[in-house]
Amino acid sequence: MLDPKLLRSELNNIAESLKIKGYSLDCEAFLSLENQRKELQLKAESVQQERNAYAKSMGALIGQAKAKGEDIEPLKAKGEALKKQSAEADSALAEVQIQLDTILQGIPNIPHLSVPAGADEDDNVEIRRWGSPREFDFDIKDHVDLGADLQGLDFDTAAKITGSRFAQMRGGIARLHRALTQFMLNTHIEEHGYQEVYVPYIVNADSLFGTGQLPKFEEDLFKLDDERNYYLIPTGEVPVTNIHRNEIIDNLPIKYVSHTPCFRSEAGSSGRDTRGMIRQHQFEKVEMVQFVHPDQSNEVHETLTEHAEAILQKLGLPYRTVVLCGGDLGFSAAKTYDIEVWLPSQQTYREISSCSNFTDFQARRMKARFRNEQGKTEFVHTLNGSGLAVGRTLIAVMENYQQADGSIAIPEVLQPLMGGQTHIN
Secondary structure, three states, rough: OOOOHHHOOOOHHHHHHHHHOOOOHHHHHHHHHHHHHHHHHHHHHHHHHHHHHHHHHHHHHHHHHHHHOOOOOOHHHHHHHHHHHHHHHHHHHHHHHHHHHHHHHHHEEEEEEEEOOOOOOOOOOEEEEEEEOOOOOOOOOOOOHHHHHHHOHHHHHHHHOOOOOEEOHHHHHHHHHHHHHHHHHHHHHHHOOEEEOOOOOOOHHHHHHHHOOOOOHHHOOOOOOOOEEEEEEEOOOOHHHHHHHOOOOOOOOOOEEEEEEEEOOOOOOOOOOOOOOOOOOOEEEEEEEEEOOOOHHHHHHHHHHHHHHHHHHHHHOEEEEEOOOOOOOOOOOOEEEEEEEOOOOOOOEEEEEEEEOOOOOOHHHOOOOOOOOOOOOOOOOOEEEEEEHHHHHHHHHHHHEEEOOOOOOOOHHHHHHOOOOOOOO
């Protein structure tokens, strides 16, 4: 959420900067409500002051009236009238404040100055590539056919158990999926300095509001039919970032890594990537989350992205890194790098990680703060990134390491986690 004070003082500049995200800020509606708020706040304060002053003098006035034998009911009536006026003024102010809060909650984060203009993913800007796509001397299979031939990836059984956009793995493929998860966690913990955390896979509405999924993106979520207002997590970002909701953090930076399943309704993606594991209702990720000093978030964003890239480099998977243009940038993000891995069957790069700097946008919604050098509380900056999406990494390994005989070579770094196996046959 944006700072209301900043919005009041820099309204036109903010409205202009948000255009890069394709968002049109209704300045007139905001200013109209803001003027009403100011007037109502002055009125509420004035009535409250009058009420307080009268309350202090009321005892003496009643005493004087009694001494003179006068009726004290008009004095009591005036006190009640002032009490009612104060309540009405507070209620009117609260109603306008709710309308302002609703507008504020729907305004996306301000994009960083370095974010390029553009309408959609076609306008994202490539900033680097690593590795060269492998040249095959046999017909390339996609992960669906590879998995079926190895009897390790089964979508029909998953559809029988649940429905479409689910997968069932077994044997070497299931073990490879688990090995990838373990490898990612070990690398981020042992080499990149993250602390592993285990978190709930069900969260409340406050948590989803804190990271920006609610109220705007509820249709993308799986909500439990439960009076407690619970949701399945769409990403590990939600529970991990909310660890420090409503807290003052003592020591920055804080670096967490967590492995979780993720559940998404995929609303609005009908007909897209229906084959295989590219776009599933249930998938797994290893998520990196950092809480940092505001002065360090831009630098940390670069480092966090490198941590995600390191996994692909160790696995020997070609990839490219792009910076998202304004039109493709998420609601809460100020800047995002997408890492896209090469998929031989599609002859293209596909997203495998998003690494974002949210500045103080999420922290303001969560009230996650730290004490600055002057001892005053200030909102932290939050960042997160997939390190990586496990299912898509599995796909990439299967396709890039496929052999002519239909087997899959296991990357050397994963072989110790696969019991010394070199191939899945």
